[in-house]
Each structure stands twice: as C-alpha cells, then as structure tokens.
Amino acid sequence: MTSRHRIGLVGLGMAVKKHVLALRELGDRAEITAAWSPTEARRRAFTESFGLPTVAELERVIDDPAIDVVLVLSPPWSHHEIVERCAKAGKHVLLEKPIEATLARSQAVVELCTEAGVKLGIVFQNRFRTPHLKLAELMRRHALGRLSSAALAVRWWRPPEYFAEPGRGLKDRDGGGVMMTQAIHAMDQLMDLVGLPQTVAGFVATSPLRxxxxxxxxxxxxxxxxGLIGTLDLTTVAYPGFPERIELSGEHGTAILERGRLRLWLHDGTVVDEGEDAGDPAVVGDYLAHKRLIADFLTAIETGSEPAASGVKSMEVHRLIDALMRSSGSGLPERP
Structure with a gap:
C-alpha cells in the first residue's frame, strides 16, 4: 500500500484549480495540508473556493516536517529560491513550467534537487494526455518506421486584455514569450516523442501588436x-487562434496530434482517429492529465524511480528554446 503524502502549495494563481481537483481525486495517496500565497486576497479566495487551509508565511510550508512534497505554482523568476529552500528542507518538488526563467537558472534548479537527493518533477501535463500517450507508445513500437519529417505548429491568439495583467509578456516576469509561456507544452511533447535535435535555426521577433x-x-x-528534419511555427498573433498540431511522417505513414486528438494513417491501411476518454469526469474538468502527472510523481517518490517529466528530461525543451533564441541573434544554426 502506498503512503499518503502531505502536500504544500506555493502560489495560488490561475494554475491552482486543476491541481486541487486532481489531488482531490488522488485523496487516497495525498492531501493538501497548507497553501501559501504572498497575497492575502488570493489566500482568502482559495479558502473560499476549496475549503482548504492557507498560511501567511512561506516558512510554514517549507519548515513543516510533515509536508514531504511542495507543489510550486509561482512565477518563473521565483523558482530558484523556492526550490533551493525546499530541497534543503528535504522536500520533493513538483514545479509548474518553466523550470526557471533562463537556461542557466533552470539547470541550477535541477542540480539543486539532484545534490539534495529529492525528486524534481515539472508540470508538463500534455505528456499525460491520452492521445499523446498512445502516440508515444506507437513511437516506441516504431509504428511509423524511420522518421523523415516533423512539424510543430502553435498558432494561437492572445487578445490585448491578456497582456493587461501587470508584467504579462515581459522578460522581468515571464522570462520569455510564446516559447516559454504558451508553446512550451507542445515543444516538450515533441521532445518526448523524437528527442532533442542536433542543430536548430530560428527567427524570433516581437510583433507591433502589443x-x-x-x-x-x-x-x-x-x-x-x-536525418529527421523538422519545422516550428509558433505565435500568439494568429487571430482567432487555431489548434496546436504535431505532425510526424515516416517510412510507414503519418501521425498527427491536434488538440487532444490522435490521427494516424499507415501504408498497410491502418487508420486511427481517437480523442480523450469523454466518459472520465477528469476529462470533462480538463484535469485528467494533471492527475496522471501527479500520480506518476508520487510513484517516483515511493519507488525511487524518476518521474516521466523529470527535471533532467524537461531541460531538453529549455535547451531547444535557448538554441532558437541564440540562432536568431547570431543568424547561424546553433546546437541545443
């Protein structure tokens, strides 16, 4: 029988709801015992919404010996300091993406947890969506054969009011734009499916729209x-916004992941067209992937294994983002 973990939440912003719903369904394995935000209004709103206890001091989460896991949902630039304190206190950390605001700070976070002997998981929940899991299994079975072409498109729209929140879209708060904040999930999925490329070339710009x-x-x-060649098309200026899409083509056929749906066409006549399991209430609430990710992280703690979205594995997408930025600046191909 697995142990029941005591969870501390750090940061009570827009990401917290799905985590709370997921943890409630994992109630036989984990319970939220304390939640902290530096903002009193957010603490009050959290208690009113979920009936869970909050604390006014971060120390009451980090210094509580009964809490063994801290779920960090705070802004990127705060991650290093918070994770360092958690790791020194011997607490395992599940960290909202991105790991940190820069490549160097992200690597430092990973090393902090490794040196402290605590688990570090990153909230890349798209790895746990049913269509992605099915495609990942097909890739392990080499269903597409040797790949020749890969394409990732995240063509979203973010209206002016999205950027009205103080600091939104600024390096000082977010660390990056469409790659670090929006497309990072799909980019991480691509890394999970085909691994980190050897070389990238990128063009990066800020539109005059905001x-x-x-x-x-x-x-x-x-x-x-x-020899696989791929393209990345990433933006938040594509009105009215379109489904994110990953397409892989190989010697045996083509697979497409598009907003929670997997389609596959093989030369032998096999055709697959599958979405999420609509009968699961966690799908309706759009937190099934969070539930699976958290369960995987708890299992890693209990068994001594590494979580599927570990800090080490999640560094791949950070290295990809950094290389694209460097290439845009240098005008030359760069190695991630």
Missing part, C-alpha cells in the same frame, strides 16, 4: 542526428 518585450512570433527549423 507592448511587450518577449517574442510572439517564432519560425524555426531543426535537424536530428538520424
């Missing part, structure tokens, strides 16, 4: 060691 200093338009190409 007063931000981070990128909102990215065009990139990538070359993998085995």
């Amino acid at each position: 007063a931000i200093d981070t990128e909102d338009v990215v065009g990139g190409s990538a070359l993998w060691e085995d």
Whole structure:
C-alpha cells in the first residue's frame, strides 16, 4: 500500500484549480495540508473556493516536517529560491513550467534537487494526455518506421486584455514569450516523442501588436542526428487562434496530434482517429492529465524511480528554446 503524502502549495494563481481537483481525486495517496500565497486576497479566495487551509508565511510550508512534497505554482523568476529552500528542507518538488526563467537558472534548479537527493518533477501535463500517450507508445513500437519529417505548429491568439495583467509578456516576469509561456507544452511533447535535435535555426521577433518585450512570433527549423528534419511555427498573433498540431511522417505513414486528438494513417491501411476518454469526469474538468502527472510523481517518490517529466528530461525543451533564441541573434544554426 502506498503512503499518503502531505502536500504544500506555493502560489495560488490561475494554475491552482486543476491541481486541487486532481489531488482531490488522488485523496487516497495525498492531501493538501497548507497553501501559501504572498497575497492575502488570493489566500482568502482559495479558502473560499476549496475549503482548504492557507498560511501567511512561506516558512510554514517549507519548515513543516510533515509536508514531504511542495507543489510550486509561482512565477518563473521565483523558482530558484523556492526550490533551493525546499530541497534543503528535504522536500520533493513538483514545479509548474518553466523550470526557471533562463537556461542557466533552470539547470541550477535541477542540480539543486539532484545534490539534495529529492525528486524534481515539472508540470508538463500534455505528456499525460491520452492521445499523446498512445502516440508515444506507437513511437516506441516504431509504428511509423524511420522518421523523415516533423512539424510543430502553435498558432494561437492572445487578445490585448491578456497582456493587461501587470508584467504579462515581459522578460522581468515571464522570462520569455510564446516559447516559454504558451508553446512550451507542445515543444516538450515533441521532445518526448523524437528527442532533442542536433542543430536548430530560428527567427524570433516581437510583433507591433502589443507592448511587450518577449517574442510572439517564432519560425524555426531543426535537424536530428538520424536525418529527421523538422519545422516550428509558433505565435500568439494568429487571430482567432487555431489548434496546436504535431505532425510526424515516416517510412510507414503519418501521425498527427491536434488538440487532444490522435490521427494516424499507415501504408498497410491502418487508420486511427481517437480523442480523450469523454466518459472520465477528469476529462470533462480538463484535469485528467494533471492527475496522471501527479500520480506518476508520487510513484517516483515511493519507488525511487524518476518521474516521466523529470527535471533532467524537461531541460531538453529549455535547451531547444535557448538554441532558437541564440540562432536568431547570431543568424547561424546553433546546437541545443
């Protein structure tokens, strides 16, 4: 029988609801015992919404010996300091993406947890969506054969009011734009499916549509060691917004992941067209992937294994983002 973990929440912003719903369904394995935000209004709203206890001091989460897991949902630039304190206190950390605001700070976070001997997981929940899991299994079975072409498109729209929140779209708060904030989930899915490319070339720009200093338009190409060539088309200026899409083509056929749906066509006549399991209430609430991710993280703690979205594995997407930014600046291909 698995142990029941005591969870502390750090940060009570827009990401918290799905985590709370997921943890409630995992009540036989975990319970939220304390939640902290530096903002009194958010603490009050959290208690009113979920009936869970909050604390006014971060120390009451980190220094509580009964809490063994801390779920960090605070802004990127705060992650290093919070994770460092958690790791020194011997607490395992499940960290909202991105790991940190820069590549160097992200790597430092991973190393902090490794040196402290605590587990670090990153909230890349799209790895746990049913269509992605099915495609990942097909890839392990080499269903597409040797891949020749990969394409990732995240063509979303973010209206002016989205950027009205103080700091939104600014490096000082978010660390990056469309890559770090929006497309990072789909980029991580691509890394999970085909791994980190050998070389990338990128063009990165900030459109004149909003007063931000981070990128909102990215065009990139990538070359993998085995000869696979891929493209990345990432933006938040594509009105009215379109489903994110990953397409992989190989010697045996083509697979497409598009907003929670997997479609597959093989030369032998096999056709697959599957979505999420609509009968699961967690799908209706859109937190099934969070539930699976948290369960996987708890299992890693209990068994001594590594979580599927570990800090080490999640560094791949950070290295990809960094290489695309460097390539845009240098005008040359760069190695992630």
